[in-house]
Amino acid sequence: MSLPEPPPARPPTWGQDPEPPPAPAATGRWTPVRAATWASAACLVVLLLGVLAGRPDAAVLGVAPLVLAARALHGRPAGPLRARLEAGDVDDDPDARGGGGGLHATLCLEGPARWAAVTTTRQGRPGTEVLVRLADERRLPVVARTVRTGPQEVATAVVQGVGPDGASVAEPTPPVTRSTVVLPATTPLLDLPLPSRLRGLTGPHESRRPGEGGGLRDVHPWAPGDRLRRIDWRVTARRSPDLRELYVRREHAQAEAVVVLVVDSRDDVGPDPRTWRGSVAPRPQDATSLDRARQAAASLARAYLAAGDRVGLDDLGVRRRPVPPGGGRRQLDRIRHSLALTAPEGEPSARLRPPRLPSGALVVVFSTFLDDESAAVAARWRTAGHRVVAVDVLPRLRASGLYDRERLALRMMTLTREDRMAELADQDVELVTWRDEPAVALRVLARRAQRRAGAGVAR
Structure with missing residues (x-):
């Protein structure tokens, strides 16, 4: 069962679904439908007129519908019909999904009815009306299309039980609602701008201050505090063949933004x-x-x-x-x-x-x-x-x-x-x-x- 809304340009991402409060159950009273009541009354009138007029052929016309109506009313279910909306399946990597994204929920129906009329709405807008067969329990998937993010309603459902032959109906259940928080999806980006000054002693970016881990900054004569492993022997051999002065390679420090x-x-x-x-x-x-x-x-x-x-x-x-x-x-x-x-x-x-x-x-x-x-x-x-x-x-x-x-x-x-x-x-x-x-x-x-x-x- 799907709510008619256009698919989004980019699928949204599901967030944490808040648990809705339990919906109260219906009273469980089943009443004959108006059409069955009027049809039974009409058949009874035809039967009485046939008996009073001495027309058994006309009286027989009203007997069979009356028997069927009495049988349907006698076999009508007893007990309330319960409905609840549960959270649907959540993708592990929602940003990698393809196609039109949607909000998913599951409508669970329980009760003695053979049939159930389900009416769904979303944010006050009409949705779908379906008649489903119910065998003690039924689970129906509900899908709503959206391009919005943030807290929003998935769907609101009202269910009414239908008895045998449609001769009786139960009271509609209280509206059951499911809400969720739709997290914003992300778009792949290329290179990004950096601040004018990087911070920290380590990170993924090369800063302008001297340190270790970055690219070559300059070649400088050795000074106390420089590490011996940073001596550049090629530059030393070229500039000081007699090794009177050693030259070390200095690098830029790594920092984070x-x-x-x-x-x-x-x-x-x-x-x-x-x-x-x-x-x-x-x-x-x-x-x-x-x-x-x-x-x-x-x-x-x-x-x-x-x-x-x-x-x-x-x-x-x-x-x-x-x-x-x-x-x-x-x-x-x-x-x-x-x-x-x-x-x-x-x-x-x-x-x-x-x-x-x-x-x-x-x-x-x-x-x-x-x-x-x-x-x-x-x-x-x-x-x-x-x-x-x-x-x-x-x-x-x-x-x-x-x-x-x-x-x-x-x-x-x-x-x-x-x-x-x-x-x-x-x-x-x-x-x-x-x-x-x-x-x-x-x-x-x-x-x-x-x-x-x-x-x-x-x-």
């Missing part, structure tokens, strides 16, 4: 501008800006953590404890779960200062930049010396079907937003549009030299 992902959860808008006021919900087959922000942040977190860097997460829309920078697979799971729970929470309070970040961290801001708040925070971080990458997550807008005044308002908003993005570029904030080719844009930023003169070089 610290990346802080900042999601602006204040806006959750779809591609249709008419839904931005909140009176009309976006269409279920349209991914919103927050869905794109979750996917973009999860993709960058996975790429940086796979390279051995440290990644943290913060939210501009909600003041709560951020996810501190860390590494490893568990850090990726923690970030993806926090991203899935990120959502607008009322009117956000104005910030007097931007959130505190680790020194020398790369800041990636995911926002629609529909107002000045996120742009101002990104500019302050750039002024403080951080390398800032602004990721535009606004979906591609649909202007068809808008009135003239709505087109004018959209045009004014677009011009104001373009001016705001141009000001960010003038303040040396690097821009990436996620709806175009984010992997290519990030690779271009990775090849740009963003180091200040003398940054990370020992004096």
